[in-house]
Amino acid sequence: MHEVQYKLVRCTINGRAVEKMIDVRASLTDMLRNDYSLNSVKKGCEVGECGACNVLIDGECFNSCIYLAIWADGKNIRTLEGLLGPNGELSDIQQAFVDEAAVQCGFCTPGFIMTAVEILESGKEYTRDELRKLLSGHLCRCTGYENILNAVEKTMKKRLGKA
Amino acid sequence: MYDIKALYEAKSVAHASELLLQHPEAKIIAGGSDVLIQMREGKLAGATLVSIYGLDELRGITMEEDGTIRIGSLTSFSHITKNPIIQQHVNVLGEAVDMVGGPQIRNIGTIGGNTCNGVTSADSGSTLVAYDAIVELTGAEGKRLVPIREFYIKAGKVDLRPGEIETAILIKKESYEGYKGHYIKYAMRNAMDIATCGCSANVKLSEDKKTILDARLAYGVAGPVPMRAPSAEAAAKGKPVSEETVNAFAKAALADINPRTSWRATKEFRLHLAEELARRALKEAIRQSGGDM
Numbered sequence: 223m224h225e226v227q228y229k230l231v232r233c234t235i236n237g238r239a240v241e242k243m244i245d246v247r248a249s250l251t252d253m254l255r256n257d258y259s260l261n262s263v264k265k266g267c268e269v270g271e272c273g274a275c276n277v278l279i280d281g282e283c284f285n286s287c288i289y290l291a292i293w294a295d296g297k298n299i300r301t302l303e304g305l306l307g308p309n310g311e312l313s314d315i316q317q318a319f320v321d322e323a324a325v326q327c328g329f330c331t332p333g334f335i336m337t338a339v340e341i342l343e344s345g346k347e348y349t350r351d352e353l354r355k356l357l358s359g360h361l362c363r364c365t366g367y368e369n370i371l372n373a374v375e376k377t378m379k380k381r382l383g384k385a
Numbered sequence: 386m387y388d389i390k391a392l393y394e395a396k397s398v399a400h401a402s403e404l405l406l407q408h409p410e411a412k413i414i415a416g417g418s419d420v421l422i423q424m425r426e427g428k429l430a431g432a433t434l435v436s437i438y439g440l441d442e443l444r445g446i447t448m449e450e451d452g453t454i455r456i457g458s459l460t461s462f463s464h465i466t467k468n469p470i471i472q473q474h475v476n477v478l479g480e481a482v483d484m485v486g487g488p489q490i491r492n493i494g495t496i497g498g499n500t501c502n503g504v505t506s507a508d509s510g511s512t513l514v515a516y517d518a519i520v521e522l523t524g525a526e527g528k529r530l531v532p533i534r535e536f537y538i539k540a541g542k543v544d545l546r547p548g549e550i551e552t553a554i555l556i557k558k559e560s561y562e563g564y565k566g567h568y569i570k571y572a573m574r575n576a577m578d579i580a581t582c583g584c585s586a587n588v589k590l591s592e593d594k595k596t597i598l599d600a601r602l603a604y605g606v607a608g609p610v611p612m613r614a615p616s617a618e619a620a621a622k623g624k625p626v627s628e629e630t631v632n633a634f635a636k637a638a639l640a641d642i643n644p645r646t647s648w649r650a651t652k653e654f655r656l657h658l659a660e661e662l663a664r665r666a667l668k669e670a671i672r673q674s675g676g677d678m
C-alpha cells in the first residue's frame with residue numbers, strides 16, 4: 223500500500239460554496255455521492271457511455287464518472303437536487319418528465335434532465351432531430367426515448383412561450 | 386475510485402515538462418476520456434498521472450498575424466464546433482469533431498487527446514491530416530513544430546519526446562484559404578459510436594468553378610493511423626469538375642490505403658466504403674465551393 227494522496231477541493235455545488243479534502247483517485251461521481259450525498263448522480267457504466275452520472279459544470283454537461291474530482295476545484299457544479307424549489311417543489315422539466323411518463327425505473331432520469339437543463343437554458347428553439355442529437359449521450363433501457371423527447375420538447379416550447 | 390498510483394497537477398506548461406521528466410513513467414491526462422477508460426479496463430491500472438487539464442492557457446482558438454489558425458491543445462470538441470474562426474475557415478473540422486461520441490464527451494474530449502492518442506479512428510485526425518495541420522510540441526528545450534503526417538508514427542504512437550506536451554494544432558493560411566471540405570463518418574449508430582471508416586476531402590476550385598485546382602483526401606481507419614491518399618489527389622488536380630473526375634479520384638484512393646479486418650468490419654467492406662465515401666465527400670466539397678455537382 224502506498225500513501226493516499228488528498229487535495230483540498232473548493233467548489234460551488236447547487237449554489238452553495240463548499241470545500242473538502244478529497245482522495246485524488248476519486249471521480250466527481252464518487253465525490254458528489256460519497257462526500258455530499260447527492261444520490262441523483264447515478265453510477266451506470268462508469269466509462270462515459272450512458273450519461274446516468276451527468277452533471278452541469280460551469281453550465282456544460284459532463285459525465286462525472288470520467289471527470290476527476292480534483293478538477294472540480296473552483297468550478298460551479300449543478301445536480302438534479304439543485305432544481306428543486308425551497309420546499310422540494312419539482313421544476314417544470316421534472317414535472318414534464320412525470321406528466322409525459324418519461325420515467326420508468328428512473329435510473330437514467332437525473333442525467334437526462336441535467337442535459338435538458340443545458341438545452342433549455344440556451345434559450346434556443348431546436349427541432350426534434352436536433353433534440354435527439356443533443357440527448358444522444360444518454361441511454362435509457364425502459365422508455366424507448368419518445369416520451370423523454372416529448373417532455374423536453376414541450377418544456378422548451380413552454381419556456382419560449384410557444385405552447 | 387480510480388486505480389491511480391499518484392497524480393501530479395501541472396500549474397504551467399513548463400511545470401508539466403518538469404513533472405514529466407521527474408516521473409518518466411507517468412501518463413499525461415488531459416480530458417481523460419481515453420486515459421480513464423483504459424484505467425477502468427485495466428490497461429492503465431495503477432498508473433501515475435500528470436494532469437494538464439487545469440492549463441487554461443492551452444484552451445481557445447486564435448488567428449495569428451500571418452493568418453495561421455491556432456487551436457490550443459486543451460480546446461474541447463464542442464468549443465471547436467462553436468468557434469467563429471473555425472466556422473468561417475475550416476468548418477469541416479467543427480463538423481467532424483461534432484460527430485465524436487455524444488454531447489458530454491464533446492465537452493470533455495480535447496483535440497490534443499484526440500491527436501496524441503495516435504488512434505486511426507479519431508474523428509479529428511483525417512481532417513487535420515487533410516489540411517496539413519502542424520503539431521506544436523513544447524518541452525524543456527522549447528518548441529518543436531511537426532507536420533501532423535510525420536507526428537503519427539504508428540498505431541497508438543506519436544512523435545512525443547520525454548518531457549514534451551502538445552500545446553497547439555496550427556493550420557496555415559495557405560492550407561485553408563480558398564478550400565472547402567467535407568467529412569463523412571461511417572458508423573453503425575449516429576451517436577456514441579467509433580468510425581468504421583472516416584473520410585475527409587477538401588477542394589479548391591478555379592474562379593469559374595469548372596476546374597479543380599487542388600484536392601486533398603484523408604482517411605481514418607484505412608490504415609494504422611490517419612492517412613492521406615496522394616494518388617486520389619493527383620487524379621483530381623487540374624481536372625475539370627465532372628462525374629468522371631470524381632470517380633477517378635475515388636478509385637485512385639484504393640491504391641493508397643490499407644484497411645484491415647476487425648470485429649467492426651472486414652477489409653473488403655472498408656475498401657468499398659473508402660471509395661464511396663471519397664466520392665460523396667468530394668462531391669459535397671465541390672458543391673460547397675460553388676461547383677456544379
Ligand SMILES: Cc1cc2nc3c(=O)[nH]c(=O)nc-3n(C[C@H](O)[C@H](O)[C@H](O)COP(=O)(O)OP(=O)(O)OC[C@H]3O[C@@H](n4cnc5c(N)ncnc54)[C@H](O)[C@@H]3O)c2cc1C
Pocket residue numbers: 269270271412413414415416417418419420421422437458459484485486487490493494495496497498499500501502506507508509545549550551552577578579580
Ligand atoms: C464514450 C466515449 C465515446 C467516444 N467516442 C469517440 C468518437 O466518436 N470519436 C473519437 O475520435 N473519439 C471518441 N472517444 C475517445 C476520446 O473522447 C477522444 O479520443 C478524446 O479526444 C480524448 O481527449 P482527452 O483530452 O479526453 O484525452 P486523454 O484521455 O486525456 O488523453 C488521450 C491520450 O493523449 C495523451 N495526451 C492528451 N493530451 C495531450 C497533450 N496535450 N500532450 C501530450 N499528450 C497528450 C494522453 O497521454 C493519452 O495518451 C470516445 C470516448 C468515450 C469515453
Ligand code: FES
Pocket residue numbers: 264265266267268269270271272273274275276285286287288
Ligand atoms: S456512469 Fe457515467 S456515463 Fe455511465
Ligand code: FES
Pocket residue numbers: 324325326327328329330331361362363364365
Ligand atoms: S427509465 Fe429506466 S433507464 Fe430510463
